Amino acid sequence: MKLSQTSRSRITVDTSAVLARWLLGAGFLYLGLSKALDPVGFLKLLRQYDLTQSSLLLNSMAAALPWFEVFCGLLLLLGIAVRGTALTLMVMLVPFTGVVLHRALLLQAVQNIPFCAVQFDCGCGSGTEFICDKLLENCLLILLAGWLLAGHGRQSSLRFNLIKSSPR
Amino acid sequence: MKDNSIQSGVPTRSLAIRQIFWEAVIVGAIGAAFAFAANQLSPLGLALTRDYFPAGSAHSVRPAANDRLPNTFGTNAEILSPAQFLAAQMKEKGLQLLDDSQAARLFRDPRFKQDIIVFVDARDEEHYQQGHIPGAYQFDPYHPEKYFDTVLPVCQKAEQIVVYCNGGDCDDSESAAILLRDVGIANQKLYVYGGGITDWTTNNLPVETGARNSGNLRNMNK
Numbered sequence: 001m002k003l004s005q006t007s008r009s010r011i012t013v014d015t016s017a018v019l020a021r022w023l024l025g026a027g028f029l030y031l032g033l034s035k036a037l038d039p040v041g042f043l044k045l046l047r048q049y050d051l052t053q054s055s056l057l058l059n060s061m062a063a064a065l066p067w068f069e070v071f072c073g074l075l076l077l078l079g080i081a082v083r084g085t086a087l088t089l090m091v092m093l094v095p096f097t098g099v100v101l102h103r104a105l106l107l108q109a110v111q112n113i114p115f116c117a118v119q120f121d122c123g124c125g126s127g128t129e130f131i132c133d134k135l136l137e138n139c140l141l142i143l144l145a146g147w148l149l150a151g152h153g154r155q156s157s158l159r160f161n162l163i164k165s166s167p168r
Numbered sequence: 169m170k171d172n173s174i175q176s177g178v179p180t181r182s183l184a185i186r187q188i189f190w191e192a193v194i195v196g197a198i199g200a201a202f203a204f205a206a207n208q209l210s211p212l213g214l215a216l217t218r219d220y221f222p223a224g225s226a227h228s229v230r231p232a233a234n235d236r237l238p239n240t241f242g243t244n245a246e247i248l249s250p251a252q253f254l255a256a257q258m259k260e261k262g263l264q265l266l267d268d269s270q271a272a273r274l275f276r277d278p279r280f281k282q283d284i285i286v287f288v289d290a291r292d293e294e295h296y297q298q299g300h301i302p303g304a305y306q307f308d309p310y311h312p313e314k315y316f317d318t319v320l321p322v323c324q325k326a327e328q329i330v331v332y333c334n335g336g337d338c339d340d341s342e343s344a345a346i347l348l349r350d351v352g353i354a355n356q357k358l359y360v361y362g363g364g365i366t367d368w369t370t371n372n373l374p375v376e377t378g379a380r381n382s383g384n385l386r387n388m389n390k
Contacts, residue, residue: 036206039214040292040310047221055219060204063214067203075195084191088199091192149188162191 017152024144025076028089031125032069042066045123049099066125068092076148079157086148093145097138100124104131220310222350223261223342254362263345264359266330268371271361274330275301275373286326288319290333290344291365301332301368302376302385309343316351323353335364 035042043062052058075085100122108118116132124134147153154160207213214220258265266274279285280303287304289296296306305322307315323329329348333340345358361368369375377384 036210037212039207039210039212040220043214043220055221056216059214059216059218059220063207063216064200064203067206068199070206071199071202072195081191081195083188084193084195087188087192088195161187162194163187 013152014155017147018155020144021076021079021082021148021153021157024086024089024141024148025073025078027073027141028069029073029077032066032071032073034125035066035123036070039063039066042123042125045121048123049103051099069125079153080159081162082153082157082160083149083151084162086145090142090145090149093138093142097135097142100131100134100138221339221343222309222346223339258342258360258362261342261346262349262355263342264356266359266361268363268367270359271330271332271363271368272371272373274328274359279327283322284326285328286322286330288323288329288331288344288348289365290331290340295334295365297378299365299369299375299377299386300380301365302374303381304332304376305380307331307344307348309340309347312344312347319348320351320353323348323357327357328359329353329357330359330361332361332364332368335362335366338364 039062042065043059046062046065047058051061072085072089075081103120103122104115104118107120108115111118116130118131119128120131121128122134126134126137129137255265274280274285275287277285280287287301288307289300289304290307290309291300292308292310293306296308300306305315305319307319329345331341331345331348333344341360341362341364345360349355349358365375374385376382377386
């Protein structure tokens with residue numbers, strides 16, 4: 001009886017992890033495509049962060065980031081190199097969330113409004129959003145990526161580990 | 169049941185971390201190659217070496233109407249209103265700024281009908297089709313090659329060229345004016361209408377939808 005409860009909860013966790021992988025994959029596919037289909041719009045939004053003065057660097061970021069997200073989204077949907085992809089997404093998401101937060105604080109100071117009333121298009125692909133919603137959304141994405149990074153979501157994956165470990 | 173995972177080849181923690189790291193490096197490298205190739209193949213792709221913003225740095229935070237901004241333009245006043253700030257910014261770039269009444273006056277000037285005064289809309293196709301100043305030529309500074317053939321001869325003949333975009337934060341009109349200047353249009357003919365289509369419609373001035381001279385005139389506020 002105890003064993004069946006354990007295996008049932010394991011099945012629930014496994015199923016949830018696969019759903020999380022698909023959700024994260026579909027999310028990045030959607031967000032990436034929405035930016036890739038309007039690269040000039042994304043370039044303008046990216047420019048507002050004043051990340052660099054080099055037009056080559058700015059253009060490269062605006063050109064590559066949307067398609068990179070599409071690529072990562074596809075890998076997660078198919079279940080290829082899941083943990084490596086999750087780590088890559090976290091490496092992208094964490095600093096970008098910081099940059100969005102910094103801009104929101106700047107806007108809050110200029111507009112003199114409560115933090116959660118700050119609203120702008122962060123260039124994430126989801127249009128104009130309230131900053132608190134955006135930060136929650138990013139935290140959720142980071143948590144999901146972290147869960148996959150921990151090794152969950154193996155079911156229905158084509159090649160969970162890209163690099164096979166050699167037996168000792 | 170004994171766990172024989174180590175004997176059967178399941179990696180230790182440090183090995184697993186290294187594997188994940190290298191997997192991420194591979195994903196990053198292939199992903200970057202995929203991304204640049206996709207941008208190259210996409211008809212909407214960006215040209216990496218082009219300067220899309222000849223007007224200079226971004227207006228990273230839009231000043232509110234009642235904000236006073238520090239004067240960094242070398243004029244006598246210490247504090248500038250947003251309108252003065254914009255005018256000083258234009259002057260620094262060698263451009264002349266038009267306000268709402270000046271733009272409306274040029275629109276009503278009989279020389280407008282003869283293309284001696286020309287309006288240039290620096291927004292994208294979608295926004296232009298939704299509504300532009302009647303008779304304005306479209307010139308999207310992000311895809312200038314598409315419009316040069318039509319716009320350049322008109323601008324060369326014109327005596328006054330009014331370039332506008334959305335107004336407010338939008339500096340595409342500045343980019344378009346600088347592009348036109350760079351291809352040989354005399355600087356003294358170029359004017360930037362700072363209020364843009366937003367102020368134009370707010371002032372209940374006529375708007376044309378669809379193609380240039382489509383005849384579909386309307387007031388966007390009604």
